[in-house]
């Protein structure tokens with residue numbers, strides 16, 4: 001039985017504090033009904049006695065303390081998965097936005113996934129031909145690896161990523177191949193660039209797009225890469241596909257994380273980002289890989305804008321391309 | 326057992342009340358998922374618990390089950406060749422049970438229960454034994470003979486001892502002290518946060534030979550010593566740690582992958598069974614224990630992983646072995662501490678790290694050492710500890726780096742600019758230091774050569790001189806340098822490129838014995854001596870640079886250990902070619 005509460009006692013940035021609750025679980029999915037009737041989604045960040053701290057994906061504007069209704073849904077954030085997702089466009093939380101039909105779930109999966117057992121990993125050793133001499137020459141992009149691309153003003157990071165996606169699909173013609181694209185806070189034009197490129201090569205039918213654009217709710221970006229990777233894991237490890245995941249722009253993801261951390265009044269680490277930034281990021285990055293005895297793979301291209309890595313200025317673009325891990 | 330009740334869940338931290346009777350560091354099971362956790366704060370009947378598994382879906386009011394026992398590891402045959410998570414759960418068994426992804430609430434024995442080991446007693450009925458005495462042996466792998474010891478705190482007379490094949494749970498020996506009879510099995514348990522006892526600690530007096538030239542020749546670590554490798558992103562911390570785990574002349578190696586990448590553990594799992602230990606010729610895996618708590622695994626278990634690792638390491642040390650532990654990266658361990666501390670709302674110190682960061686780091690490295698083990702035979706064991714540190718932006722003022730540098734005796738300073746120029750290992754010859762050198766100098770002289778110490782000093786002087794000269798060149802250009810100074814630049818370049826630079830991925834270059842290191846350095850410096858003489862006879866440096874021996878010196882690193890005699894021949898060739906030049 002789902003309980004509904006009307007006991008919001010505090011709103012702080014993207015966070016809500018709800019009192020008088022019982023049976024609420026850590027990380028539980030929350031439905032928030034605004035006085036206007038609009039429904040938002042949120043997630044439990046902390047429970048203590050009869051209080052629950054909820055992070056609201058769509059932001060807290062319009063939330064009114066006495067009238068907002070809160071429903072705890074008794075499960076974590078789950079998305080429906082199916083092969084029909086290929087060729088479709090979703091928002092940052094995994095809801096279709098292309099006017100197509102709802103996805104009929106082959107299975108439901110929690111977007112947090114579970115860590116790959118290090119013992120189950122198989123070492124990436126299959127090269128992806130990218131057609132970029134900077135990558136294919138001395139070093140190589142390997143299936144199951146991560147290739148971070150750092151963007152800066154004037155650097156052709158989007159073109160690079162698009163080209164890798166394109167080339168990789170060409171090489172994989174005989175194999176089942178898919179592109180999962182997770183956009184966090186990028187502009188419409190930037191997103192369109194990828195979409196057009198995927199269309200040009202016909203790869204769009206093999207692609208799943210999750211779009212959280214610059215004018216979409218910022219906190220939703222916390223979920224977007226996880227939604228994208230949950231889809232990728234399904235395609236790779238249950239449907240034997242080679243999946244290329246492009247996540248752009250991870251810096252916007254980090255900023256959403258920072259916003260929540262600041263609202264929680266946590267002690268900031270470097271540059272105001274929370275101390276657990278590294279750990280949090282690795283729960284995303286470490287979802288790339290190959291697994292013993294499985295045909296599929298997840299190769300990841302996270303794109304970060306340079307404003308975050310000023311300190312490591314020795315890493316120029318070509319150098320970061322050499323650092324294929 | 327009494328149950329507590331959860332009143333708060335915040336990430337890896339769970340608070341429960343009704344916990345009276347529990348002790349600090351007791352293991353508890355949280356909720357009916359039975360998630361393993363450890364009590365890290367107690368006040369009244371309220372306990373703060375760090376949970377080693379994901380706490381999603383856990384809520385207020387759910388039960389907490391006490392076990393009354395502290396977080397412990399199982400120590401006995403079956404450790405070697407294992408791969409464990411941070412709380413000693415075997416990852417291979419977890420995979421068997423749960424599949425490719427780690428799900429929650431899985432409980433598996435750290436050591437195999439059904440496997441039979443051939444126990445060979447070295448004591449007999451009627452012998453009196455004290456704590457730490459070795460009562461028998463098990464050939465655990467082709468490299469490691471596992472010594473079965475009387476657990477700390479126990480002594481008496483052996484009234485029964487059984488040879489032959491047994492599981493670790495069988496009683497293989499009974500010791501009587503007074504009216505009490507102790508049944509001894511092949512394994513014991515030890516709480517990870519308490520250092521295992523020993524009789525006496527001594528200073529390291531022997532080098533831990535790693536086969537890495539810049540380390541062994543210039544900044545050696547002693548057996549039982551401590552070292553740290555701080556370095557920025559991508560500067561070679563992990564590769565260096567892997568190199569040490571592969572080639573260090575330790576009897577047993579414990580590798581703790583602490584909050585780093587999963588693929589790096591796969592790398593080890595793939596390579597180690599293939600690579601041969603230079604000493605025994607056996608696969609390296611047969612002396613290795615892996616602890617893998619990668620960055621995406623629960624953060625509290627990462628905090629525990631270094632303790633799990635070092636307790637296993639101490640246990641092998643107690644058998645009288647030289648053990649080496651590598652932890653990559655201690656920064657991730659410190660970050661785990663910071664995260665838990667933040668959730669506990671403790672007063673933060675620098676950069677949000679807890680105020681006790683320094684003391685935790687210090688007491689971790691204090692567990693290293695060369696020791697006399699418990700037991701009447703006064704055997705000697707050593708535990709060397711090497712920690713990688715990953716300061717953000719490579720900034721050495723980072724609190725974890727600072728806390729580490731206060732306790733460790735060797736500092737291998739990885740430099741971004743060296744890595745950028747692909748000079749690997751990117752260990753700076755100007756910033757690094759070893760405080761063991763004085764202590765182990767004697768052994769090096771005896772083992773390697775009387776003049777090894779002087780060669781090292783001469784080479785270091787040339788490198789320092791080079792740094793000065795580079796400064797002048799920067800200011801006024803190379804033309805102004807005198808011929809002898811130009812020669813110094815030339816020889817320093819050779820020391821850097823032909824000696825210090827070492828490719829971890831080259832079959833031969835990856836490992837260099839001390840003897841070969843000595844001969845290589847000797848040839849370079851002999852070349853310097855002779856070239857100096859030539860220059861004083863007005864022979865131009867260009868002519869010298871064109872001699873075939875220069876090329877040969879640059880290829881010394883590729884000479885296999887079995888052909889080490891070629892290095893001695895090269896010495897004669899250097900002599901011949903330069904003499905020829907002078908006499909021409």
Ligand SMILES: Nc1ncnc2c1ncn2[C@@H]1O[C@H](COP(=O)(O)OP(=O)(O)OP(=O)(O)O)[C@@H](O)[C@H]1O
Pocket residue numbers: 556557558559560561562563564565715749750751827828829830
């Ligand atoms: N001794 C070496 N020989 C050859 N190459 C090396 C050596 N050391 C490092 N490298 C190169 O540098 C790369 C980065 O090294 P490594 O992964 O050890 O860095 P790291 O300091 O652990 O980085 P991070 O901070 O990201 O964990 C390696 O992949 C390898 O290409």
Ligand SMILES: [Mg+2]
Pocket residue numbers: 562563564585
């Ligand atoms: Mg590393």
